[in-house]
Amino acid sequence: MNDIKDNIYDAIVIGSGISGGWAAKELCEKGLKTLVIERGRMVKHVKDYPTAMMDPWEFNHHNTKTKKMINDNPVISKHYAFDESTQNFYINDALHPYIQEKPFDWIRGYQVGGKSLLWARQTQRWSDYEFEGPKRDGFAVDWPIRHADLAPWYSHVEKFVGISGNRDGLPNLPDSEVLPAFEMNMVEKQLKKNINEAFPDRPVIMGRCAHITQPNDIHLQQGRAKCMARSLCQRGCPFGAYFSSNASTLPWAEKTGNLTIKPNTVVHSIIYDEKLGKATGVKTIDAHSKKEVIYHARIIFVNGSTLNTNLILLNSRSDKFPKGLGNLNGLLGHYIAFHNYRGRITATVDGFENSYYFGRRPTQLFMPSFRNVYKQETDFLRGYMIAFSANREGWNKSADGIGAQFKDHLTEVGPWSVSMMMQGETVPIYENHVRLSEDQKDQWGVPLLITSVEYTANDDKVLNDFLQEGSAMLEKAGCKNIKTTDQKAIGYRNPGLEVHEMGGVRMGHDPETSLLNKWNQLHHCKNVFITDGACMTSTGNQNPSLTYMALTARAANYAADEWKKGKL
Numbered sequence: 001m002n003d004i005k006d007n008i009y010d011a012i013v014i015g016s017g018i019s020g021g022w023a024a025k026e027l028c029e030k031g032l033k034t035l036v037i038e039r040g041r042m043v044k045h046v047k048d049y050p051t052a053m054m055d056p057w058e059f060n061h062h063n064t065k066t067k068k069m070i071n072d073n074p075v076i077s078k079h080y081a082f083d084e085s086t087q088n089f090y091i092n093d094a095l096h097p098y099i100q101e102k103p104f105d106w107i108r109g110y111q112v113g114g115k116s117l118l119w120a121r122q123t124q125r126w127s128d129y130e131f132e133g134p135k136r137d138g139f140a141v142d143w144p145i146r147h148a149d150l151a152p153w154y155s156h157v158e159k160f161v162g163i164s165g166n167r168d169g170l171p172n173l174p175d176s177e178v179l180p181a182f183e184m185n186m187v188e189k190q191l192k193k194n195i196n197e198a199f200p201d202r203p204v205i206m207g208r209c210a211h212i213t214q215p216n217d218i219h220l221q222q223g224r225a226k227c228m229a230r231s232l233c234q235r236g237c238p239f240g241a242y243f244s245s246n247a248s249t250l251p252w253a254e255k256t257g258n259l260t261i262k263p264n265t266v267v268h269s270i271i272y273d274e275k276l277g278k279a280t281g282v283k284t285i286d287a288h289s290k291k292e293v294i295y296h297a298r299i300i301f302v303n304g305s306t307l308n309t310n311l312i313l314l315n316s317r318s319d320k321f322p323k324g325l326g327n328l329n330g331l332l333g334h335y336i337a338f339h340n341y342r343g344r345i346t347a348t349v350d351g352f353e354n355s356y357y358f359g360r361r362p363t364q365l366f367m368p369s370f371r372n373v374y375k376q377e378t379d380f381l382r383g384y385m386i387a388f389s390a391n392r393e394g395w396n397k398s399a400d401g402i403g404a405q406f407k408d409h410l411t412e413v414g415p416w417s418v419s420m421m422m423q424g425e426t427v428p429i430y431e432n433h434v435r436l437s438e439d440q441k442d443q444w445g446v447p448l449l450i451t452s453v454e455y456t457a458n459d460d461k462v463l464n465d466f467l468q469e470g471s472a473m474l475e476k477a478g479c480k481n482i483k484t485t486d487q488k489a490i491g492y493r494n495p496g497l498e499v500h501e502m503g504g505v506r507m508g509h510d511p512e513t514s515l516l517n518k519w520n521q522l523h524h525c526k527n528v529f530i531t532d533g534a535c536m537t538s539t540g541n542q543n544p545s546l547t548y549m550a551l552t553a554r555a556a557n558y559a560a561d562e563w564k565k566g567k568l
Contacts, residue, residue: 009035009260010563011299012282014267014312017114018545019532020303021245021253022157022552027299028258030560035260035295036250037284040110042263043089043117045246049236051085059084078497079107081118081234089117089234097448099437104451105496106307112263113246114305115499118234121210121242121362122387122543123163125154125174129373130540133425137372137381140335140428141508143537144518147174153550161243161549162219164227164363165208173205173368173542180213181206182229185357187349187390187416188365191477195367198476202370207363207387210243210545222248229359242362262295264288266444270300270316270325270528278527278568279325285444298568299527299559303552306336306533307434310504311449313530314436326515326522332505334433336451337539339500340384340424340459342488343466347479349390349416356392356413364389369425369541371465380461384424385541386470393417418479422466425541427458428503453495455488500544502536520555527568531555 010032013023020036027034042048056063063084070077073093082090091108098106109115128147134140151174158177167175184192184206192204211227212219219225224240224247233242240247253259264287271281271294281296302309310333316325324332364387371383393414401409432454436447467484474482487493495501508514511523516535522528531552533544540547562568 007293007295009033009295009297011035011301011559012037012295012297013301013303014282015114015303015305015308015532016112016245016250016261017303017305017532018116018119018245019548019552020114020301021116021249022549023301023303023531023556024253024259025249026553026556027301027560028253028256030557031258032299032560032563033258033260034253035262035297037265037267037282037295038112038114038261038263039266039287040112040114040263042261043111043113043236043246045240045244045251046236046238049238050088052232052235052238054085075105076107078105078492079499085232086118086234089236095443097442099440099448099450101450101452102454103494104453105494106451107496107499108305112250112261113244116244117236117246119499119545120543121233123158123161123176123208123210123546124366124542125176126150126540126542126547127172127174129172130538130542133382133540134538137376139381140538141506141510141513144507144509149518150547150550150554153554154546156553157546157549159216160218161210161248162212162215162224163208164211164213166206168203168205170203170205170368172373176208178208179216182209182213182361182363184365185390186355187352187418191349191390191418191479192365194477195473199473202367202473204365204367207366209363211362212241222252224248227362229361231360231362233362265293266446267304267312268292268315268444268446269312270302272316272318272321272325272525274318274320279525285446287444290444299529299563301529301531301552301556301559302534303532306501306504307449307451309530309532309534310434311436311446313505314434315447321524325528326524328524329512329515331513332515333435334430335428335503335506336432336434336453336501337426337428337503337536338453338495339498339539339541340426340455340462341422341498342455342459342463342486342493343422343424343470344485344487345420345467345470345474345482347418347474347482349418349479352416378461378465380458380465381427382425382462383541384422384462384466386420386422386466388418388420390416390418418474420470420474422463422470423498423541423543424459424462424466425539427456428506428538429456434504451496453501455495500533500539502533502539502544505530505534506537507535508537519558520551529555529559
């Protein structure tokens with residue numbers, strides 16, 4: 001009985017990443033004794049960032065990816081941020097297997113803070129052109145919310161996180177609560193001018209990102225400081241300048257005295273009580289001893305990251321829900337979607353030899369989607385956002401000689417170049433899904449996840465439009481040597497590598513066609529909330545993390561209020 005008493009909380013949050021950290025903060029601030037369950041190890045802000053201040057020559061292989069690192073981690077090593085300095089924040093592929101029915105690169109980081117230590121920190125709001133997209137264009141199901149429902153929560157999150165950028169006044173990319181923006185360099189300013197003159201309906205803006213450029217009092221209260229533009233973010237930021245659960249939400253929750261964190265604890269399933277008609281707890285497995293422990297709470301938030309959240313719900317079976325918790329309509333795990341990152345364009349820029357830039361800016365220029373925004377106008381659905389930047393080509397590292405001449409050669413840089421990428425919305429389809437293996441389990445007795453997700457013909461059309469339109473814009477901007485690449489064609493860009501997988505537990509109005517209501521509650525189990533990427537009905541073309549955070553803050557405050565009324 002004492003063991004049971006010690007394991008009872010007001011709320012349980014599964015996962016400590018971007019959305020889980022926000023759930024913990026909001027619930028703890030509302031006075032709920034909250035348990036955060038994390039399958040990975042403890043990582044404390046600053047203390048557990050061992051490589052944060054290291055120089056390249058201090059690494060055994062000058063901070064590169066070795067053949068052994070790639071061979072040991074054939075999936076994880078594909079991620080752009082994986083190297084000697086960051087490998088401690090990624091999983092080991094062999095220890096965490098899954099089954100790829102179709103090629104899918106599942107990028108994971110199991111530790112307190114999750115992938116909030118590894119994300120690219122780009123933050124844009126959704127507009128109603130995204131929320132109304134499925135209903136207008138006839139795919140997925142209608143979102144049960146609109147921008148007006150999230151707007152106060154976007155503001156709530158943005159003020160706490162610290163978002164640098166401008167207020168650009170764009171109807172399809174609503175303004176955020178912002179700190180001063182990073183600057184464009186001389187070439188980028190010229191590119192912006194030329195593109196906007198040739199394509200006035202395609203505004204170029206400075207990227208909005210979760211970096212503190214000018215701390216406000218709320219950031220100083222968190223112990224966070226100004227961004228130093230080191231662009232070493234994925235090592236863990238000792239300044240707390242970029243937002244992570246470790247630097248921000250979890251310490252804030254801890255200050256309330258209401259937070260308990262259980263690291264090294266693998267969630268097996270959620271326990272559903274048939275008589276009560278709700279979930280009563282979470283079954284866990286100690287990551288090291290393999291001991292089973294059950295924790296109890298009246299509110300459960302599942303924030304394990306999209307695919308793990310689907311896995312947990314699929315594995316939470318009972319007499320009422322033999323196909324997974326809340327899954328009476330058989331849609332759990334289906335309509336998995338992601339962002340289409342396949343397209344890349346490079347070019348060169350003549351001139352500006354006497355111009356350079358300071359620091360390593362942690363964001364790029366962005367162009368909001370200009371395709372199918374106000375109406376359907378192409379032979380493909382939806383659109384794509386564009387990110388690009390201009391840089392001087394690399395330092396000359398192969399200089400000969402010694403002394404002053406050698407040092408002069410080392411500081412020489414080449415001409416300017418431009419790199420452009422796409423971030424395309426993919427349309428969720430039933431066939432893109434995840435499910436559980438019937439005969440293979442991991443070392444903790446949890447069924448392996450099977451991923452069956454692929455690109456569609458619509459994605460091919462979106463890619464081709466980006467390559468055509470992006471090239472045309474760079475040509476009008478005066479660029480030369482324009483080269484286009486479909487990364488999938490060169491064997492690199494499987495779905496998943498963008499780490500923007502979404503869906504499987506989508507929101508909607510109707511329990512027959514969705515799993516969650518407008519408050520992110522399971523239709524058929526109202527004390528379980530899903531607010532990570534799994535809840536997304538569609539993907540939009542903006543970076544998704546800001547929307548996850550806003551959805552989480554909104555749902556957590558609703559849950560706390562319902563709990564106080566005795567309704568949960």
